[in-house]
Amino acid sequence: MSIAPEGVDPVKALFPIFKSHPELIYLDSNATSQKPEIVVEAIDRYYRSENANVHRGIYQLSENATRTFEESRIRIAKYINAETQEIIFTRGTTEAINLVANSAGQAFLRPGDEIVVTVAEHHSNIVPWQMAAERFGVTVKYIPLRADRRLDLDAARTLINSKTRIVSLAHVSNVLGVIHPIRDIIKMAKAVGALTMIDGAQGLPHLPVDVKELDCDFYAFSGHKVFGPTGIGVLYGRKTLLQAMPPYQGGGDMIEKVTLHGSTWNELPSKFEAGTPHIEGVIGLGAAIDFLKSMPMDSLLNHDRHLGTYLTHRLKEEFPRVQIMVEPGDDWVGTVTMAHPNIHPHDLAAVCDGENIAIRAGHHCAQPLMEILGVTATARVSPSLYNDESDIDAFLAALRKAEKLFLS
Numbered sequence: 001m002s003i004a005p006e007g008v009d010p011v012k013a014l015f016p017i018f019k020s021h022p023e024l025i026y027l028d029s030n031a032t033s034q035k036p037e038i039v040v041e042a043i044d045r046y047y048r049s050e051n052a053n054v055h056r057g058i059y060q061l062s063e064n065a066t067r068t069f070e071e072s073r074i075r076i077a078k079y080i081n082a083e084t085q086e087i088i089f090t091r092g093t094t095e096a097i098n099l100v101a102n103s104a105g106q107a108f109l110r111p112g113d114e115i116v117v118t119v120a121e122h123h124s125n126i127v128p129w130q131m132a133a134e135r136f137g138v139t140v141k142y143i144p145l146r147a148d149r150r151l152d153l154d155a156a157r158t159l160i161n162s163k164t165r166i167v168s169l170a171h172v173s174n175v176l177g178v179i180h181p182i183r184d185i186i187k188m189a190k191a192v193g194a195l196t197m198i199d200g201a202q203g204l205p206h207l208p209v210d211v212k213e214l215d216c217d218f219y220a221f222s223g224h225k226v227f228g229p230t231g232i233g234v235l236y237g238r239k240t241l242l243q244a245m246p247p248y249q250g251g252g253d254m255i256e257k258v259t260l261h262g263s264t265w266n267e268l269p270s271k272f273e274a275g276t277p278h279i280e281g282v283i284g285l286g287a288a289i290d291f292l293k294s295m296p297m298d299s300l301l302n303h304d305r306h307l308g309t310y311l312t313h314r315l316k317e318e319f320p321r322v323q324i325m326v327e328p329g330d331d332w333v334g335t336v337t338m339a340h341p342n343i344h345p346h347d348l349a350a351v352c353d354g355e356n357i358a359i360r361a362g363h364h365c366a367q368p369l370m371e372i373l374g375v376t377a378t379a380r381v382s383p384s385l386y387n388d389e390s391d392i393d394a395f396l397a398a399l400r401k402a403e404k405l406f407l408s
């Protein structure tokens, strides 16, 4: 880890992007996180001195690459308290959910069954289920939000019933930053014998995760949201279920034997990892998990929540016209999503960009939720460990500038 030069924030000093862009104020970590030096170094080292394909070569370089690759799997498994065989590498959360919707769909869904998700999901936890519904003749049901934009658990109790086969929901909403009561929902699903899938894309960056303690059947996350590389993600699946599911894709590495008449499947996790994997992605993700492990997760959550609360209070005091989509709380990771009655979120984001501030504007891949919020788009500020109050102050100054530009 690098030592911060005088005057440079010691946390920012861990992230090379802030050396290349010292003025950057990055408030879009729900979209993707910045990458610490140790992740960049791990990927650099692999390409400079370890590059070879894995699981294939009978030579030292390939055996070393395989060892480093598989060691990442072991570290990731330990981090979320899974067995090594239960860690399937995917391109990200999206592919992990598609894998479950297809393979678990084929194994466990029958016409007339119901899948329950929430209205606050990212498209990647809605569309694969809608596609599965068409393919397997099942119906998708949606848990609504209460007026305070927390999940309506009373409605969930009715929606999750003897027809339910799979319940899938986000650990944390990417738009609202609300931590969903997944333990309650998992209990409801178990009581009716339904499978549970947790979209942890925004969960793992903020919360410690123990899949055995949660007792979920599947948990997915993306490397790039937890300080790791893009194009790599993880599906945790309960071993007995993964064993009962057919492969998602066919190709190299996932087979036991291929003849011209048919094929048999490799053991877990290879059965679900067809083709040459994203080797440097896995190695970089292993380094990102080491980075996460070195962080006090409670303090990180408190840090992000503090910045979100600070922003919310100042918005209320200084910009009363701005509609803030959710109130801070203990069940919240500090994401602030807002709509200005007179300034389009894209315009606000453009003004911010002029001040070197990166925020997200748009529907955040959550169009059904936007409809419920009564808007087509919002502006979102999602803080992380490399932000502090001065970044929030800068955003508020940009918002003031946007008001001057658009309202005068």
Ligand SMILES: Cc1ncc(COP(=O)(O)O)c(C=O)c1O
Residues within 6 Å of the ligand: 030, 031, 091, 092, 093, 094, 095, 122, 124, 125, 170, 172, 173, 174, 199, 201, 202, 222
């Ligand atoms: C809650 C949630 N689920 C799923 C995804 C999809 O992740 P990816 O694009 O990395 O597959 C995202 C990405 O923003 C997300 O925030």
